[in-house]
Amino acid sequence: MTNQKESNAIIEIEDLDFYYNQTKALKNVSLDINKNEVFAFIGPSGCGKTTLLRVLNRMNDLIPKTRVVGKVQIEGHDIYDPNVDVVQLRKSVGTVFQKPNPFPISIFDNVAYGPKAHGIKNKKELMEIVEESLRQAALWDEVKDRLNDSATGLSGGQQQRLCIARVMAVKPEIILMDEPTSALDPIATLKVEELINELKQNYTVVIVTHNMEQAARVSDKTALFLNGSIIETNETNQLFTNPKEQETEDYITGKFG
Amino acid sequence: MVEVKPNHLIKVKRNQVFAFTMLSLAAALTVLILLAIVIYVMSQGLSVISMEFLLDSPKSMGAEGGIYPAIVGTIYLVGLVILIAAPIGVGTAIYLNEYMPDGRFKSVLRFATELLAAIPSIVHGMFGFLFFVIALGDYTGGWSILSGALTGVVMILPIIIRASEEALRSVSNNLKEGSLALGTTRWYTIKKIVLPLAIPGITTSIILAIGRVIGETAAFLLTLGGSLLLATTVFDGARTLALHLYLVAMETGNTEMAFGTGAVLIVLILIINLAATGLFKLLVRRFSA
Incomplete structure (x- = not known):
């Protein structure tokens, strides 16, 4: 391996192109994301940020006629190697989706879903995982008395935190978040943002957001996407206060997007 | 503001009243026809229905006696059909909807299913007879x-494939992705998320299919043998209630006995439909907890 640079990058993307059918959705993307860092992807709709997020745990495999060219390494392993077990990959790279998608089962069963799928049967052990995950997602106090109630009865913000707890229950290394607060009200958004700040102690978080203030509030580093390419990557406060590229400045000052 | 001619408003309202009157008449007509048939068959058939009618064997080709073997034949036949068709049908629907990539082969398969549904039942009967x-x-x-x-x-x-596919398709992609993104296999996701949510629709499809088998005559006329004897194994000939009704009416001309059978048939189908609705509601409640 040609790992010359001594970095603590957990995700290394090199010269990545991505195609839907014949359409090139990502062009020549290269990016390193460090461990325990919150990394934000910003940019206008259709610029490829969600596509790149879905490349990272191969959720795009589910969409027919998509193609990846280039190299994506997570913890030093090429995740598009034919021998890679996609199920294992997704276990260590979890996703929180744009729209909260709790399963229509109980709160407890939602959180226990992943661990059960991975073979944990012991009730006591499951209970411990559920409690720990719900505490980490700052939801425990709100739901501890109604773990057997249906998850669909929770408010939107609670549902999203439940989905975060559900991801944490399988103990991933990396958590991908695809506009996790776009369906939430401002108070619920604030709670999720506070949670993201907590998360980076134990996880690497990659977050796609439309909201530049949100990127500024939660992330350490930010990449700006335009038309499938990364225009600029930098420390978040640098990127917002002292952009190097004209296009970045135009975007963050609201000239387009 | 656009100027509206006063006549125009009156005309629009009149059209609306006319349209809704016609629509409600059409709806009322449907209910009336149903009621008329049920009441007529019941009034003609009810007089012959008794415990003996339900539990005795037919005599003189069904002109006298009861319909017990036809009831047993119906239950055997329906049971066996569902036992074979449900796993194949639901399995095909799962494969089509969850595993098979979109493409020409899938379209061909879907089209073939549509065609199979459109074949007249007497042709199915002919095929069944020859094959x-x-x-x-x-x-x-x-x-x-x-x-x-x-x-x-x-x-x-x-019927089962199409309705099951419909039920499977209605399960939101967000939930499937949510499950897969936790590092579960496709099969686990199908088992734990997709099937439980689709079960009510699948159940309904199976019950619809049962109704179809109970009501069918032509396909079984040529394959079931029409035996009046009580069937004991699946290799015996038999007749269903619908077939019995047809044969009694055609061969003996005893319309009273035929209507009695018809009344039993209608009650049976009514029970099945009510059960289907009840079961559907129960399953929806059970799985959407």
Whole structure:
């Protein structure tokens, strides 16, 4: 391996192109994301940020006629190697989706879903995982008395935190978040943002957001996407206060997007 | 503001009243026809219905006696058809919807299913006669419950496949992705998320199929053998209630006995439909907890 640079990058993307059918959705993307860092992807709709997020745990495999060219390494392993077990990959790279998608089962069963799928049967052990995950997602106090109630009865913000707890229950290394607060009200958004700040102690978080203030509030580093390419990557406060590229400045000052 | 001519408003309102009157009449007519048939059949048939009618064997080709063997034949046939068709149909629907990539082969398969559904039942009966009764006669017992059931399976598979696919398709992609993103396999996701949510629709499709088998005559006329004797194995000939009704009316001309059978048939179908609705509601509640 040609790992010359001594970095603590957990995700290394090199010269990545991505195609839907014949359409090139990502062009020549290269990016390193460090461990325990919150990394934000910003940019206008259709610029490829969600596509790149879905490349990272191969959720795009589910969409027919998509193609990846280039190299994506997570913890030093090429995740598009034919021998890679996609199920294992997704276990260590979890996703929180744009729209909260709790399963229509109980709160407890939602959180226990992943661990059960991975073979944990012991009730006591499951209970411990559920409690720990719900505490980490700052939801425990709100739901501890109604773990057997249906998850669909929770408010939107609670549902999203439940989905975060559900991801944490399988103990991933990396958590991908695809506009996790776009369906939430401002108070619920604030709670999720506070949670993201907590998360980076134990996880690497990659977050796609439309909201530049949100990127500024939660992330350490930010990449700006335009038309499938990364225009600029930098420390978040640098990127917002002292952009190097004209296009970045135009975007963050609201000239387009 | 756009100027509206006063006449125009009156005209629009009049059109609306006319349209809704016609629509409500059409709806009322449907209910009336149903009621008329049910009441007529019941009034003609109810007089012959008794415990003996339900539990005795027919005499003189069904002109006298009861309909017990036809009731047993119906239950055997329906049971066997569903036992074979449900796993194949639901399995096909899962494969089509969850595993098979979109493409020409899938379109061809879907189109074939549509065509199979459109084939008249007497043609199914003819096929069943030539294939299951004659060609495979050594294995099916010729005219038998098994031959009839296999013919019925061919006939109702499209119903189960299409309705099950519909039910599977209605499960939101967000939930499937949510499950897969936790590092579960496709099969685990199908088992734990997709099937539980689709079960009510699948159940309904199976019950619809049962209704179709109970009401069918033509396909079984040529395959079931129409035996009046009580069937004991699937290799015996038999007759269903619908077939019995047809044969009694055609062969003996005893319309009273035929209507009695018809009344039992209608009650049976009514029970099945009510059960289906009840079961559907129960399953929806159970799985959407």
